[in-house]
Amino acid sequence: MASVARSLTSCIFCKIIKGDIPSFKLVETDFSYSFLDIGPLSKGHALIIPKDHAAKLHELPDEYLADAMPIAKKIAAAQGLENYNILQNNGRIAHQEVDHVHFHVIPKPSASDEEGLVVGWPAKKPAMDELKALHQELVDRLNKV
Ligand code: AMP
Numbered sequence: 001m002a003s004v005a006r007s008l009t010s011c012i013f014c015k016i017i018k019g020d021i022p023s024f025k026l027v028e029t030d031f032s033y034s035f036l037d038i039g040p041l042s043k044g045h046a047l048i049i050p051k052d053h054a055a056k057l058h059e060l061p062d063e064y065l066a067d068a069m070p071i072a073k074k075i076a077a078a079q080g081l082e083n084y085n086i087l088q089n090n091g092r093i094a095h096q097e098v099d100h101v102h103f104h105v106i107p108k109p110s111a112s113d114e115e116g117l118v119v120g121w122p123a124k125k126p127a128m129d130e131l132k133a134l135h136q137e138l139v140d141r142l143n144k145v
């Protein structure tokens with residue numbers, strides 16, 4: 001059974017869904033709304049938002065999550081994108097500015113840092129026994145969620 005969609009009057013993305021704030025709409029379904037980002041990192045940068053107010057991904061019911069990625073695929077296909085990032089930020093220090101779950105579709109038309117997402121990737125080299133212990137801990141926790 002589908003959950004009842006939540007809406008927050010102070011939320012800018014809830015206002016966009018309701019049509020109280022204008023947007024350049026792309027795709028709309030029963031569960032999602034997508035539109036052009038007004039501060040694009042590259043031409044065609046789009047956002048997909050669930051029609052349910054949840055600040056972070058883990059707070060969002062699965063039916064909304066399941067609806068979002070096919071829209072990302074459609075937006076990428078419509079633009080003929082070869083290189084792009086799907087990004088979803090949770091929390092201020094993880095670069096989330098708007099506290100309503102959203103998925104970015106960010107075209108990466110060239111290798112230049114001037115357009116598209118610029119990613120830092122500070123990979124670590126953990127010892128195998130550290131990874132093994134972490135793996136066991138996570139598997140135990142996953143079995144309880
Ligand atoms: P994030 O940092 O992941 O929270 O991204 C928020 C995104 O929302 C930014 O890329 C903004 O440019 C975008 N944004 C904020 N307000 C609007 C708006 N009214 N219409 C379209 N995009 C918006």
Ligand code: ZN
Pocket residue numbers: 007008011012013014015052053054099100
């Ligand atoms: Zn909202």
